[in-house]
Amino acid sequence: MLQNIRVVLVNTSHPGNIGGAARAMKNMGLSRLVLVEPRLFPHHEADARASGAGDILANAQVVATLEDALVGCNLVLGTSARDRRIPWPLLDPRECGTKVVEEAAQGFEIALVFGREDSGLTNDELQRCHFHVHIPSDPEFSSLNLGAAVQVLSYEVRMAWLAAEGKPSKVEKTEVTSPRSETLATMDELERFFEHLEQTLVDIEFLDPEKPRHLMARLRRLYGRSSVSRAEMNILRGILTETQKAARGELIKRKK
Amino acid sequence: MLQNIRVVLVNTSHPGNIGGAARAMKNMGLSRLVLVEPRLFPHHEADARASGAGDILANAQVVATLEDALVGCNLVLGTSARDRRIPWPLLDPRECGTKVVEEAAQGFEIALVFGREDSGLTNDELQRCHFHVHIPSDPEFSSLNLGAAVQVLSYEVRMAWLAAEGKPSKVEKTEVTSPRSETLATMDELERFFEHLEQTLVDIEFLDPEKPRHLMARLRRLYGRSSVSRAEMNILRGILTETQKAARGELIKRKK
Incomplete structure (x- = not known):
């Protein structure tokens, strides 16, 4: 161990x-x-x-x-x-x-x-x-x-x-159904998620790169303490990808 | 001593x-x-x-x-x-x-x-x-x-x-803002967040209301175990609002 x-x-x-x-x-x-x-x-x-x-x-x-x-x-x-x-x-x-x-x-x-x-x-x-x-x-x-x-x-x-x-x-108390028994995301996966999240927040103009304040730090703390599983990470990444498409106006075009 | x-x-x-x-x-x-x-x-x-x-x-x-x-x-x-x-x-x-x-x-x-x-x-x-x-x-x-x-x-x-x-x-540094002593979001605030999240996921076409699968259940479990504070909740709600604007094509219009 x-x-x-x-x-x-x-x-x-x-x-x-x-x-x-x-x-x-x-x-x-x-x-x-x-x-x-x-x-x-x-x-x-x-x-x-x-x-x-x-x-x-x-x-x-x-x-x-x-x-x-x-x-x-x-x-x-x-x-x-x-x-x-x-x-x-x-x-x-x-x-x-x-x-x-x-x-x-x-x-x-x-x-x-x-x-x-x-x-x-x-x-x-x-x-x-x-x-x-x-x-x-x-x-x-x-x-x-x-x-x-x-x-x-x-x-x-x-x-x-x-x-x-x-x-x-x-x-030895690993509960079979606890989220911990799912594979946890690794640090590098988490890091790529944060990069993706940051870029997306810039894309939707929620984050101003000129005035970032402590926004990413706060989000890192939130997700960092949550023991995000790999499956959850994939969902979050999927949401970000769709959000970026929306920011590029692709959804609107698709509907036209 | x-x-x-x-x-x-x-x-x-x-x-x-x-x-x-x-x-x-x-x-x-x-x-x-x-x-x-x-x-x-x-x-x-x-x-x-x-x-x-x-x-x-x-x-x-x-x-x-x-x-x-x-x-x-x-x-x-x-x-x-x-x-x-x-x-x-x-x-x-x-x-x-x-x-x-x-x-x-x-x-x-x-x-x-x-x-x-x-x-x-x-x-x-x-x-x-x-x-x-x-x-x-x-x-x-x-x-x-x-x-x-x-x-x-x-x-x-x-x-x-x-x-x-x-x-x-x-x-215990600056207890006023520590994640534990920050006011936690209440159950009903969390519930309104989940409603907002679900609507946003529909807006960006990540969630299909006809085939929801277990997506919201998984996201509820993730955020539910994270003891989200009120301040964090406000950030997340702000991100959703901006994402919805993006889905409506407002960012693209603004840039034109």
């Missing part, structure tokens, strides 16, 4: 932190590391700090964008140090561990996303996450080392996993 | 780990660091890894023996990676956090003791501890980085402290 969980590090500056993250992961039984545009990788400092976790570095996937890193994901959790203007569903590390293990047990693909050492994740990146996770640090000195942050979340995932393994009845 | 807790590092080899431990402590609100015969200290690598926690290094107490480090302590907890021949009261990190905070709240002095990078604490040192703490790592790769181990226990101390103080473990 733990193999359904990937750790995604975005634009890491210091290779030592990549090594520290790899070691923390392996200590806690996690193995899948994805690096989005690391500044220096591979690098001897990463190897040194990884200690016995060199296999995780060797198997790490290096990709160009966060979107690439999230292909196939059903649930994305992003670490957030600061308060954001747009409120978002927020978990503490313990809730994060429980959530991750519950979803992984159902076979879903999960990403834990960590931002840059100096500036974390951008607002745009945070909006691609279903949940934000905040590690409750001292407000006077709140920024954890990247490897330490990976350690805390990986530890909570392991604690939840151990608890779940001890009580298998808790994770 | 947190000032009653000291972190004791025994015979640390790598000064970078002392810096990492100091940063982890300060992130979690701990401040008292005691070093038993560190190999290299002070050291620029310790300063570098401490990042903004240089004050903890500057105030660190360097002593010659574990006994010196434990002067005045009422409760001593020692980290132990391996099973020991001598059975001993054992806590997991969460139990450790709770225990430490309970005792600190009564004014007792507490030490969290961490051993050498390669070999941990000796049996003799472990026998000076009231409790052993084991971080539940993967048995295949069980040895945590020293700074990471300090991070996990400091984190659990902070979680227990926040709970004891009645403080939230996560900052």
Whole structure:
């Protein structure tokens, strides 16, 4: 089940932190590391700090964008140090561990996303996450080392996993008819839906690209928390396609 | 209360780990660091890894023996990676956090003791501890980085402290606009939305009233489980209104 969980590090500056993250992961039984545009990788400092976790570095996937890193994901959790203007569903590390293990047990693909050492994740990146996770640090000195942050979340995932393994009845409650038993849309499918939605809203002149306000953020939050299934996604995409035809005046022409 | 807790590092080899431990402590609100015969200290690598926690290094107490480090302590907890021949009261990190905070709240002095990078604490040192703490790592790769181990226990101390103080473990940011505390749409508003949605789908010829299939049922299930807020409902209704205008060819006319 733990193999359904990937750790995604975005634009890491210091290779030592990549090594520290790899070691923390392996200590806690996690193995899948994805690096989005690391500044220096591979690098001897990463190897040194990884200690016995060199296999995780060797198997790490290096990709160009966060979107690439999230292909196939059903649930994305992003670490957030600061308060954001747009409120978002927020978990503490313990809730994060429980959530991750519950979803992984159902076979879903999960990403834990960590931002840059100096500036974390951008607002745009945070909006691609279903949940934000905040590690409750001292407000006077709140920024954890990247490897330490990976350690805390990986530890909570392991604690939840151990608890779940001890009580298998808790994770085996997949109701046959629940929407969760349908295949969930993946992150990249969801992303294409959002792109389609945004274009359609522009087409029908509901969204002004010059003054977007927080419209897409609000819609991302709404659909992001709804665990949209692939079948539902197809319906929504179909509606958008028909709406675009309407915006082009095709329905009117057809009737003439 | 947190000032009653000291972190004791025994015979640390790598000064970078002392810096990492100091940063982890300060992130979690701990401040008292005691070093038993560190190999290299002070050291620029310790300063570098401490990042903004240089004050903890500057105030660190360097002593010659574990006994010196434990002067005045009422409760001593020692980290132990391996099973020991001598059975001993054992806590997991969460139990450790709770225990430490309970005792600190009564004014007792507490030490969290961490051993050498390669070999941990000796049996003799472990026998000076009231409790052993084991971080539940993967048995295949069980040895945590020293700074990471300090991070996990400091984190659990902070979680227990926040709970004891009645403080939230996560900052509920701007509750006024959080999705949960926003006014949810009422059942009748939701019903009017579904009517509007159905009419719009007919308008754009996505829904055939003669052959409705289960389309509306599926859409009801999707939006019904999403706890749509009133503000979100207004956005969705606005999109439907614009879509209906598009279906009537008004956008095309407007452009002419």
